[in-house]
Amino acid sequence: MTFISKDRPQTGNSATPSSNRHSATDTGLIFMFAGQGSQYFQMGRELYDHDDIFRHHMDRCDRLLSFDLRDVLYNDAHKGGAFDAVEWTHPALFCLGYSLAQVLIEQGYRPSGVLGHSLGEYIAATIAGMFSLEEGLELVVRQAQILKQTCAEGSMITVMESPEFYRKRPDIFFRASLGGINYDGSFFVSGLADDLQRVLAALNSASVFSVQLPVRYGFHSSAIDPAESEFRNICRSVRLSRPQIPFYSCALAGDVSRHVWDSSDEYLWRIPRGEAQFKTMVENSFPNPERYTFIDLSATATLSGFLKYGFGDRYTHHFAINQFGRNLDSMATLLSQITP
Known part of the structure; x- marks a missing residue:
């Protein structure tokens, strides 16, 4: 791979932990x-x-x-x-x-x-x-x-609800993908920007707490x-x-x-x-x-x-x-x- 640099010398390759006072197996x-x-x-x-x-x-x-x-x-x-x-x-x-x-x-x-x-x-x-x-x-x-x-630009929204809510409300999450499950009371959805704006408005109307993340692309x-x-x-x-x-x-x-x-x-x-x-x-x-x-x-x-x-x-x-x-x-x- 050709790295994108400022024509400055590269540093060493190793990013792995060096040996110090703990072994790699005993710290937890x-x-x-x-x-x-x-x-x-x-x-x-x-x-x-x-x-x-x-x-x-x-x-x-x-x-x-x-x-x-x-x-x-x-x-x-x-x-x-x-x-x-x-x-x-x-x-x-x-x-x-x-x-x-x-x-x-x-x-x-x-x-x-x-x-x-x-x-x-x-x-x-x-x-x-x-x-x-x-x-x-x-x-x-x-x-x-x-x-x-x-x-194209996208968005991501964290939703403070059970992941089952995503499956039960396709009317809210139309054209939004389930991007990930954080825990039982939180998941996030992702997709194109216009679609996610409609999701956010629908969540607000349903009084569901959600947070739009500061991203420009619909990862996941x-x-x-x-x-x-x-x-x-x-x-x-x-x-x-x-x-x-x-x-x-x-x-x-x-x-x-x-x-x-x-x-x-x-x-x-x-x-x-x-x-x-x-x-x-x-x-x-x-x-x-x-x-x-x-x-x-x-x-x-x-x-x-x-x-x-x-x-x-x-x-x-x-x-x-x-x-x-x-x-x-x-x-x-x-x-x-x-x-x-």
Whole structure:
């Protein structure tokens, strides 16, 4: 793959955790990475300003891009604006999740496994060693470019109802796909922008609480099918390595399986196109919750929220940052909670 860079030298390929004071099998830590819809301008700003490890890895990622990611994210002129341009949000989410993971890894907190939801699967795959930082970041950059070139604009809506509500009310969800099930009381739908606006209006009329996500494309629906052929062609050039730690996939509703090695393009396309099955994946993969501590390394603690509201106190979970700022405090709290 030819990377889109600023003609700056590339850094090393290894994105897997280095050996520190924990082994990969004794921590019980599961690093979680969410995808589109969790982004916002200024995410991680306080860490970038004050945490040397986070800043180093954000800068490392930035050198691989054709634009100045830090200026996009941390330009004060962007505060309060809608952060939904996919050519920015795809790499921004990837770089943020990767850099947050490195903050923990370089302080000795190696994950026993990684968990990815939607775009977050590409971050998880990188941390697990399935491909390099350069390859993972290029993949999301190229996906964003292809989406912008080939797909009509779409939308995604989180609905705070049982997934059965989707099946029982085809009048509301006409031409909207079930994009994923977060937990028993939450799912999301996806599709073309005009269709989703009608869905949102119908949900409001029915007094059903819903949230339109800050995305411009209908991930996990046929709205992105025009991107399939070109993106899969790119994916065929990606050589996947076997993960060096367990890797749990919402696209596959469980552990990454053997068939992935024989059909990398099928799996890598399924991540944005297939149903994101967080609820089923958790139930299939973690039947003994007491063995694990889940660390949400996304921008808004989205997946930690899914565990909290979907599974009660069964799973121990923490987050690194959220949309309310005070990143240094939240990171310090996290480290105090998982210190051996």
